[in-house]
Amino acid sequence: xxxxxxxxxxxxxxxxxxxxxxxxxxxxxxxxxxxxxxxxxxxxxxxxxxxxxxxxxxxxxxxxxxxxxxxxxxxxxxxxxxxxxxxxxxxxxxxxxxxxxxxxxxxxxxxxxxxxxxxxxxxxxxxxxxxxxxxxxxxxxxxxxxxxxxxxx
Numbered sequence: 001x002x003x004x005x006x007x008x009x010x011x012x013x014x015x016x017x018x019x020x021x022x023x024x025x026x027x028x029x030x031x032x033x034x035x036x037x038x039x040x041x042x043x044x045x046x047x048x049x050x051x052x053x054x055x056x057x058x059x060x061x062x063x064x065x066x067x068x069x070x071x072x073x074x075x076x077x078x079x080x081x082x083x084x085x086x087x088x089x090x091x092x093x094x095x096x097x098x099x100x101x102x103x104x105x106x107x108x109x110x111x112x113x114x115x116x117x118x119x120x121x122x123x124x125x126x127x128x129x130x131x132x133x134x135x136x137x138x139x140x141x142x143x144x145x146x147x148x149x150x151x152x153x
Contacts, residue, residue, distance in 0.1 A: 003028065003032060003034070003060060003065050003067055004028075005026050005027075005028050007060075008026050008028065008034055008036065008056065008060075009023055009026045011055065011056055011059045011060075012026065012036050012038070012052055012055075012056055012071075014055070015051060015055040015056075016038055016052060019040070019048055019051060019052075020040060020041065021038055021039060021040035021041075021044070021048060022038070022039055022040070022082065022084040023036065023037070023038055023082075024037040024038065024039050024074045024081050024082050024084075024085065025037045025074070025081050025082075032065065032066060032068065033068045033070075034056075034067055034069045035070045035072070036052060036053075036056070036069070036070070036072075037072065037073070037074040037081075038052055038071055038072070038074075039073060039074055039084070039085065039088060040088075041087075043073075044072075044073035049071040049072060049073075050071075052071045053069055053071045056069060056071070057069065076150060077147065077148075077150070078147070079145045079146060079147050080145075080146040080147070083111065083115075083140075085146075086108065086117065086140075086146070087111060089148060090108055090109065090110060090111070091107065091108065091109070092107065092108060092148060092149075093105065093106070093107050093108075093148070093149040093151065094106065094107075094108045094119075094146055094147065094148055094149055095146070095147050095148075095149050096117075096119075096138065096143055096145070096146050097143070097144045097145040097146075098138070098142050098143060098144060099142055099143070099144050104119065104121060104136065104138065105121070105149060106119035106120055106121040106122070106136065107119065107120040109135075111140075114139075115139060115140040115141070116137050116138070116139050116140075117137070117138045117140065117143075118135060118136075118137055119135070119136045119138060120133045120134070120135060120136075121133070121134045121136045122134075
């Protein structure tokens with residue numbers, strides 16, 4: 001029996017929902033090395049990863065199909081892959097690369113039901129040291145990549 005990405009994702013999602021989290025992505029290599037990226041509103045704990053890992057192991061027989069399994073958070077530096085990541089990061093600064101190549105650095109204020117993002121962009125007032133906040137609306141369809149901006153202050 002071949003392990004399919006969809007089957008792993010379905011099983012992992014069941015457990016993730018149970019512990020108030022969500023699956024970001026599932027990757028399976030040619031040698032059956034499975035990586036499940038999991039996230040949660042208040043951050044990922046090792047117990048959450050272990051719980052999902054044990055649940056997946058209970059659903060797939062390793063004697064029938066040999067595989068290795070890693071369950072972890074998607075990391076701070078990786079691009080957002082699912083809508084839930086936008087909700088999780090409301091109020092945080094993000095860097096968006098649009099399909100047309102333009103970049104926007106802004107605070108993610110909200111994501112609407114029509115998949116529009118409401119962003120607060122900081123603009124410098126000409127000939128002063130002051131800034132204003134400008135509301136910008138960007139559709140998820142216009143976005144090539146969104147990443148969390150990490151500030152080391």
